[in-house]
Amino acid sequence: MLTLRHATADDVPQILAFIAELAEYEREPQAATATAEDLLRDGFGDDPRFFVEIAEWDGEPAGFAFWFLNYSTWSGRAGVYLEDIFVRPAFRRRGIGVALMEHLGRLCAERGYTRLVLQVLDWNTPAIAFYESLGARPMSEWITMRIKGEALAALGSGRPTPG
Numbered sequence: 001m002l003t004l005r006h007a008t009a010d011d012v013p014q015i016l017a018f019i020a021e022l023a024e025y026e027r028e029p030q031a032a033t034a035t036a037e038d039l040l041r042d043g044f045g046d047d048p049r050f051f052v053e054i055a056e057w058d059g060e061p062a063g064f065a066f067w068f069l070n071y072s073t074w075s076g077r078a079g080v081y082l083e084d085i086f087v088r089p090a091f092r093r094r095g096i097g098v099a100l101m102e103h104l105g106r107l108c109a110e111r112g113y114t115r116l117v118l119q120v121l122d123w124n125t126p127a128i129a130f131y132e133s134l135g136a137r138p139m140s141e142w143i144t145m146r147i148k149g150e151a152l153a154a155l156g157s158g159r160p161t162p163g
Helices: 011-023 036-043 097-110 124-133 149-156
Strands: 003-008 053-055 062-074 076-089 116-118
Touching: 003 097, 011 036, 011 053, 011 062, 011 076, 053 097, 062 097, 076 097, 097 116
Parallel strands: 076 116
Antiparallel strands: 003 053, 053 062, 062 076
């Protein structure tokens, strides 16, 4: 039996476990450096920066969706950015991923959010096919850009350096 629920601060250890498992799956376990303190501070205070939906199968943690709001200047409406969605391998093929996505779709409809945006690794063909089966379309005309680390520090100090 599947249950979906909004995460609470008590779920932080489980959220960290999901994040670690996802990082392993995405071949970058060393990149997952978030701590319990980070998640508690940013997700469960008076002004949360993110939200998490937990999927449980017969009471066991099966997966999660980690999301936050974005905003379209063109439509003047908020939307959802799905940072991560993950279903543990032992629980796949039970409709949990679809249920999490449908849940987010309902949330968007109920709250008047106009879009659900996500990124997927180009080598993750099962995930690409899954998202396309739900109506997602690649935005190939857009290139994701990122400034981080020393380049971000240099930019913030007024001395941007090329990549």
